[in-house]
Amino acid sequence: MSFPSYSSPQSISIGHLAKRTGCKPETIRYYEQIGLLGEAKRTEGGQRRYSEATVQRLTFIRHARDFGFSIEAVRELLNMVDSPLTDCQQIDAIAKHHLREVESRIQRLEALREELQRMVTQCSGGSVESCRIIEVLSNHRLCQHQEVHGGASDLR
Amino acid sequence: MSFPSYSSPQSISIGHLAKRTGCKPETIRYYEQIGLLGEAKRTEGGQRRYSEATVQRLTFIRHARDFGFSIEAVRELLNMVDSPLTDCQQIDAIAKHHLREVESRIQRLEALREELQRMVTQCSGGSVESCRIIEVLSNHRLCQHQEVHGGASDLR
DNA sequence: TTAAGACCTATAGTAGCTAGAGGTTCAAGG
DNA sequence: CCTTGAACCTCTAGCTACTATAGGTCTTAA
Numbered sequence: 001m002s003f004p005s006y007s008s009p010q011s012i013s014i015g016h017l018a019k020r021t022g023c024k025p026e027t028i029r030y031y032e033q034i035g036l037l038g039e040a041k042r043t044e045g046g047q048r049r050y051s052e053a054t055v056q057r058l059t060f061i062r063h064a065r066d067f068g069f070s071i072e073a074v075r076e077l078l079n080m081v082d083s084p085l086t087d088c089q090q091i092d093a094i095a096k097h098h099l100r101e102v103e104s105r106i107q108r109l110e111a112l113r114e115e116l117q118r119m120v121t122q123c124s125g126g127s128v129e130s131c132r133i134i135e136v137l138s139n140h141r142l143c144q145h146q147e148v149h150g151g152a153s154d155l156r
Numbered sequence: 157m158s159f160p161s162y163s164s165p166q167s168i169s170i171g172h173l174a175k176r177t178g179c180k181p182e183t184i185r186y187y188e189q190i191g192l193l194g195e196a197k198r199t200e201g202g203q204r205r206y207s208e209a210t211v212q213r214l215t216f217i218r219h220a221r222d223f224g225f226s227i228e229a230v231r232e233l234l235n236m237v238d239s240p241l242t243d244c245q246q247i248d249a250i251a252k253h254h255l256r257e258v259e260s261r262i263q264r265l266e267a268l269r270e271e272l273q274r275m276v277t278q279c280s281g282g283s284v285e286s287c288r289i290i291e292v293l294s295n296h297r298l299c300q301h302q303e304v305h306g307g308a309s310d311l312r
Numbered sequence: 313t314t315a316a317g318a319c320c321t322a323t324a325g326t327a328g329c330t331a332g333a334g335g336t337t338c339a340a341g342g
Numbered sequence: 343c344c345t346t347g348a349a350c351c352t353c354t355a356g357c358t359a360c361t362a363t364a365g366g367t368c369t370t371a372a
Contacts, residue, residue, distance in 0.1 A: 013338095015349060025350080026330060034328090045337045047350055056294070063293050068268055071328070081290060088287045092279045095289050099272040102265055109262045112224055116255040123248045131244045133251050134237060137219050138212070169369095171318060181319080182361060190359090201368045203319055227359065 010041070012050040021058045028058065036061055036075060069098055166197070168206040177214045184214065192217055192231060225254055 014025045023031075031037045032048075037057065040048035060081070064074045073094055080086040115136075122132040170181045179187075185204075187193045193213065196204035216237070220230045229250055236242040271292075278288040 013349080024330080027328085029351095030329060043337080045350085046352095047337065060290075060294050065328090067271065067293065077290070077293070080284060084284065086284045088279060088284060088289075091284070091287050091289050092276065095272060095276050095279070099269065099276060102269050102272060106262060106265045106269060109258055109265065113255065113258050113262060115223065116251060116258060120248065120251050120255055123244060123251070127244060128236060128240065128242045128247070131247050133244075133247050134216075134233070137223065137233070138216050169318080180361080183359085185320090186360060199368080201319085202321095203368065221359090 010049065010051040012052075012055065014040075014048045014050070017050045017055060017058065020055055021062055023058060023062055031058070031061065034071070036071070036078065067098075068102065069094075073098065166205065166207040168208075168211065170196075170204045170206070173206045173211060173214065176211055177218055179214060179218055187214070187217065190227070192227070192234065223254075224258065225250075229254065 014028055018025045061074055080091055119133050119136050170184055174181045217230055236247055275289050275292050
């Protein structure tokens with residue numbers, strides 16, 4: 001698949017492109033800057049003007065980002081889309097890799113959820129001295145899931 | 157609860173503190189810089205020296221971070237721990253808020269996982285032109301979960 | 313005394329944007 | 343044709359939570 005350039009109005013402003021794709025203009029300029037989008041044509045006054053092809057490309061980018069693909073993964077996917085020789089398996093590999101990452105994040109978050117639930121249900125009210133939550137946070141041994149240690153912080 | 161300062165060796169170097177808490181020295185200096193840890197005592201030559209109380213405090217911080225609490229949440233928790241008047245309910249509220257966030261992240265990731273699974277299982281091999289993954293990423297309507305749109309990218 | 317290793321500060325980099333300042337261009341209405 | 347206001351431009355800094363580097367200093371054991 002490649003993005004067709006219809007013989008249609010090649011004069012979409014950055015604001016209109018933004019509205020049609022759900023991006024902000026700043027984000028579009030940023031994508032150009034990091035090379036996800038090529039350099040746009042410009043008016044004599046220097047403003048960017050886009051074609052329908054860019055609407056398609058940006059829609060793809062936004063959608064892939066919504067799916068949680070990293071910018072670098074999106075860049076790879078776009079490179080594949082841009083070259084007609086690409087074998088579908090390469091794309092499949094990226095998607096599967098991403099799927100595995102999502103699955104592992106879910107697992108770790110579930111362990112975290114259980115610990116938090118235990119923590120919260122055991123808190124019976126009172127002053128800080130006897131707070132179960134503080135106690136658990138102060139003492140690793142009160143934890144049941146090893147998964148929690150050494151890293152839920154990168155799960156945000 | 158407060159962190160007791162035992163009458164023990166008040167001369168722990170940043171490297172030893174790091175090893176005992178599982179932090180890196182850079183991180184410890186960073187925590188000092190942003191005010192999670194107070195300014196450390198220094199040797200005549202200017203190197204930081206810590207007490208057992210700091211080991212406890214940093215252990216608490218690391219553990220809370222492992223639980224996915226943000227730095228700002230940790231700061232709040234520490235403020236509460238530092239003031240003996242704090243009611244346990246305030247701490248409970250922070251923990252519950254965090255729990256709800258974790259739960260919502262799990263939900264969104266599960267929707268994402270299902271979409272990715274559908275995507276991957278439908279990819280039957282072949283060239284880019286007919287790749288189901290690319291097709292789905294190009295076209296919102298092929299998606300079943302609304303949750304995916306407008307945001308899994310902040311789930312990392 | 314010397315040399316290795318740990319430490320110091322300051323700065324920049326990571327991801328993926330977002331926000332602001334301060335100035336220019338475009339397009340519609342009069 | 344002229345004005346006006348919205349949209350656009352570039353450049354820079356900010357966000358989270360660190361991590362990494364450079365270039366220099368201190369400590370400590372042999």
